[in-house]
Amino acid sequence: MTAVILDHVVLERGAFRLEADAVFGPGLHVVVGRIGTGKSTLALALAGGLAPLSGAIHFEGVSRRLWVGQSPGHHLTGATVESEVESWGLPPEPLLGRLGLAGRGNADPFRLSRGEQQRLVLGCALATDADFLVLDEPFAPLDVPGRIALGRALGGRPGVTIATTHTDRHLPPATARWRIRNGRLGPEER
Amino acid sequence: MNDPRYRLLAVAALSGAAFISVAGAIGAALWWFVCSNRTLPSGRTVLYLGVTVLLAAAATAVSGGDGVQYLVRISAVLLVAAYAYASQRDGDLFDLGAWIGARVGLPAVGFDLGLTAELTLGSLEAAADDLSQIRLAVEQKRLPLLPRWFAVGAALLHVELRRGRELAGLIALRGYAGGGVHVPHFAPTLAERLATGVAISVLLFAILGPRDIFILSL
Structure with missing residues (x-):
């Protein structure tokens, strides 16, 4: 079974500190918390971009880990939209059509709007075979239909998917909801 | 040091001292040890910089230059630079x-x-x-x-x-x-003024040299 285990993890980034002790099993996990509570720090640590100060993160049965940060521009490596999709190891069609970018395969991805870039990067990440996906604030630059579509796509993914968000609105039905409060990650009490 | 004017003056004086002579570099390193809060970059950055400086010093020595002198001077400059960066607000x-x-x-x-x-x-x-x-x-x-x-x-x-x-x-x-x-x-403290005065003294020491300083004091 695919699972990501945070074993008494303590994360520090500058003056900021976050404690987490959790098990993320298969399905969609939404991590909510106010801006500045440490969601991006947690996402970065899960992606391997930040080593815990103490404790350990165990990845059980994970063969491919993928992280999408808040800035879609950080992920763009292709000179065209088409080559960008190919850089993720994916065929451009029919993905571009599904992402609303049909006929724009030769466009410069850096010249797309921020919302379009986000759609492109998220669409590619979701289409890969990654069995552990970490999305940092994926809903932020999207409009409501975009959020609903993303929510649907997230719900149907195999493996473990973790999405952080500061908003409680338009969230997909998740396997589990978590909240960061007072520097600690814990299950959401509903 | 909170007052950026004094900090800039101190950093300029210490960098000049380290550039001018080995004695000035040692004075700048001593200033860093005594007058600053001795903040250093992360261990990895120190390691990268240390290895780079050591390699450059070794290359200087091998090519007939004074590697030890280079090592002392550059180390002092890096300490002053670390202080300047860490103190920046x-x-x-x-x-x-x-x-x-x-x-x-x-x-x-x-x-x-x-x-x-x-x-x-x-x-x-x-x-x-x-x-x-x-x-x-x-x-x-x-x-x-x-x-x-x-x-x-x-x-x-x-x-x-x-x-x-x-x-x-x-x-x-x-x-x-x-x-x-x-x-x-700006609200400079007495300690900041004194630390800047010491930094300028280190520069003068580097310019005049130890011998001239001792002659002047006689």
């Missing part, structure tokens, strides 16, 4: 630019230079953060090494150009067209 360069501009009778130029320096420093900090995230994002795509480096550079360039454009738009929207009014407030 948001708004320091803006304060300093506006203050210098007003002192030399060019307040608008001082305001613009201070603002530019402040924005540049802020962008550098943001770029360092961007770079680590871009590297992480690009590594996930499993590209070959050379295309990966090129992709990281291109993405960083694009992200910073976009940020610069957005920042320029923002300050233009707020009505900035050139110059402005900024009245910084």
Whole structure:
């Protein structure tokens, strides 16, 4: 079974500190918390971009880990939209059509709007075979239909998917909801 | 040191001292040990810099130069640079630019230079953060090494150009067209004045040399 285990993890980034002790099993996990509570720090640590100060993160049965940060521009490596999709190891069609970018395969991805870039990067990440996906604030630059579509796509993914968000609105039905409060990650009490 | 004017003076004096002589470099290192809070960059950065300086010193020695002298001087300069960077606070360069501009009778130029320096420093900090995230994002795509480096550079360039454009738009929207009014407030402590005085003494020591100092004192 695919699972990501945070074993008494303590994360520090500058003056900021976050404690987490959790098990993320298969399905969609939404991590909510106010801006500045440490969601991006947690996402970065899960992606391997930040080593815990103490404790350990165990990845059980994970063969491919993928992280999408808040800035879609950080992920763009292709000179065209088409080559960008190919850089993720994916065929451009029919993905571009599904992402609303049909006929724009030769466009410069850096010249797309921020919302379009986000759609492109998220669409590619979701289409890969990654069995552990970490999305940092994926809903932020999207409009409501975009959020609903993303929510649907997230719900149907195999493996473990973790999405952080500061908003409680338009969230997909998740396997589990978590909240960061007072520097600690814990299950959401509903 | 909270007052950026004294800090700048101290850093300039110590850097000059380390450049002029080995005695000045030792004096600058002693100043760092006694008068600063002895902050160093992360262990990894110290390791990279240490290895680089050691290799350069070894190369200097092998090619007939004085490797030890080079090592001492560069180490002192790096200690002073670490102090200057660690002591930097948001708004320091803006304060300093506006203050210098007003002192030399060019307040608008001082305001613009201070603002530019402040924005540049802020962008550098943001770029360092961007770079680590871009590297992480690009590594996930499993590209070959050379295309990966090129992709990281291109993405960083694009992200910073976009940020610069957005920042320029923002300050233009707020009505900035050139110059402005900024009245910084400085409150130097006695300890800061003394530490700067010691730094200037180290520079004088480096310029005159130990022998001249002892002759003057007789």
